[in-house]
Amino acid sequence: MEALDPIETQVLTTDDVELAGTLLRVGDLVAIPTETVYGLGANGLAADAMDRIYAAKGRPSDNPLILHVCNQSMVHRLVRHITPLEQTLMDTFWPGPLTITFEKSALVPERATGGLSRVALRCPAHEVCREMIRIAGVPIAAPSANRSGRPSPTTAEAVLHDMKGRIHAVVDAGPCEIGVESTVVQVEGDTVIILRPGGVTKEMLEMVADHVVYDTALHDPTEAPKAPGMKYRHYAPDMPVQVLVGSSSAVVESIQSKVPMYKRIGLFLSQQTWDILIEALGIKPTTISEDTHVSQLASFGVGADTQDIVTIIFGETAEPVSLANQLYEGLLAFNEKDVDLLIVEGCKKEGLGVAVMNRLEKASGGQIYIIE
Ligand code: TXA
Numbered sequence: 001m002e003a004l005d006p007i008e009t010q011v012l013t014t015d016d017v018e019l020a021g022t023l024l025r026v027g028d029l030v031a032i033p034t035e036t037v038y039g040l041g042a043n044g045l046a047a048d049a050m051d052r053i054y055a056a057k058g059r060p061s062d063n064p065l066i067l068h069v070c071n072q073s074m075v076h077r078l079v080r081h082i083t084p085l086e087q088t089l090m091d092t093f094w095p096g097p098l099t100i101t102f103e104k105s106a107l108v109p110e111r112a113t114g115g116l117s118r119v120a121l122r123c124p125a126h127e128v129c130r131e132m133i134r135i136a137g138v139p140i141a142a143p144s145a146n147r148s149g150r151p152s153p154t155t156a157e158a159v160l161h162d163m164k165g166r167i168h169a170v171v172d173a174g175p176c177e178i179g180v181e182s183t184v185v186q187v188e189g190d191t192v193i194i195l196r197p198g199g200v201t202k203e204m205l206e207m208v209a210d211h212v213v214y215d216t217a218l219h220d221p222t223e224a225p226k227a228p229g230m231k232y233r234h235y236a237p238d239m240p241v242q243v244l245v246g247s248s249s250a251v252v253e254s255i256q257s258k259v260p261m262y263k264r265i266g267l268f269l270s271q272q273t274w275d276i277l278i279e280a281l282g283i284k285p286t287t288i289s290e291d292t293h294v295s296q297l298a299s300f301g302v303g304a305d306t307q308d309i310v311t312i313i314f315g316e317t318a319e320p321v322s323l324a325n326q327l328y329e330g331l332l333a334f335n336e337k338d339v340d341l342l343i344v345e346g347c348k349k350e351g352l353g354v355a356v357m358n359r360l361e362k363a364s365g366g367q368i369y370i371i372e
């Protein structure tokens with residue numbers, strides 16, 4: 001990654017929205033809270049400000065940015081036209097975790113769209129975020145505020161871990177509510193094409209559109225995805241990751257067969273699976289700490305030739321909403337724990353589970369095992 005001259009990163013609070021909005025307007029980089037993940041914000045009409053986003057993230061220049069607006073009236077000067085279905089999507093899902101791509105107007109710099117003719121727009125549900133955009137008075141370009149390829153940040157601490165010294169400020173508004181990014185869609189005729197699954201599910205889109213399909217590139221690796229960012233390795237922690245999907249007892253059986261092969265293994269599990277595992281291994285955790293926002297972290301040794309098992313529990317059962325909520329923070333927490341292999345209990349590809357499993361597929365480089 002290119003070396004940048006370090007800048008002092010201010011940590012702001014939600015009382016500082018006036019300052020944050022002003023910094024954004026004048027071209028500074030400010031990490032902003034949204035309901036999905038923290039974004040790395042900059043003035044979306046200023047090419048030089050967006051250049052700084054690409055440099056700070058180490059992001060490939062063909063991967064376009066989402067412009068964030070504070071209301072629908074901001075959209076009109078950024079797009080050439082709005083179709084009735086696009087209008088319905090905005091009326092139904094904004095403010096919220098839905099990003100819609102439109103034919104861009106001349107006002108939108110090519111820098112925002114990586115040279116594409118369409119611009120991606122989203123109006124976030126997070127009120128502090130919308131207030132900052134209103135004060136800035138311009139659309140705010142904001143990719144997730146991680147270094148390219150790493151898990152997205154859902155807390156200000158995670159932003160600082162990747163971006164301290166590279167951005168002017170971060171606005172700390174606590175953990176993000178949803179935990180995975182927005183759904184990115186493109187409308188073609190009467191069809192909504194999902195380019196990236198996210199916070200607004202296919203089932204939700206089907207309530208207002210007759211035809212909702214996934215971009216075929218999402219399940220065919222030989223095709224170029226319409227959202228350029230989907231082709232890159234992503235969300236990856238530092239160690240190898242395997243994802244197991246199945247009943248708790250099937251997951252436990254598979255974990256038991258792997259434990260002896262690793263010195264230090266990480267487990268990201270539901271409470272239910274964890275309880276069965278403890279029973280099966282006949283051990284009790286030696287330490288339980290609350291040192292992350294994720295619910296519980298336990299570490300213990302097994303057998304004479306001690307192996308360490310580091311576990312984080314993400315929820316009662318392997319249910320998409322809680323897994324989404326804890327996903328990136330969990331992956332980042334394991335980076336600190338120096339494990340040789342991370343096993344993640346996945347969930348069904350239903351509702352928000354489609355987005356969660358899409359992120360886990362990227363994080364694991366495709367190492368997903370269905371064991372039912
Ligand atoms: O929830 C979110 O969407 C977060 C928060 C900060 O709003 N933002 C985010 O941005 O996830 P980023 O840059 O990490 O991901 C944007 C995705 C990428 O896959 C990119 O390729 C796609 O949206 N995208 C952006 N503009 C596009 C366009 N004009 N056409 C197709 N895909 C586009």
Ligand code: MG
Nearest residue numbers: 143144145152
């Ligand atoms: Mg991202």
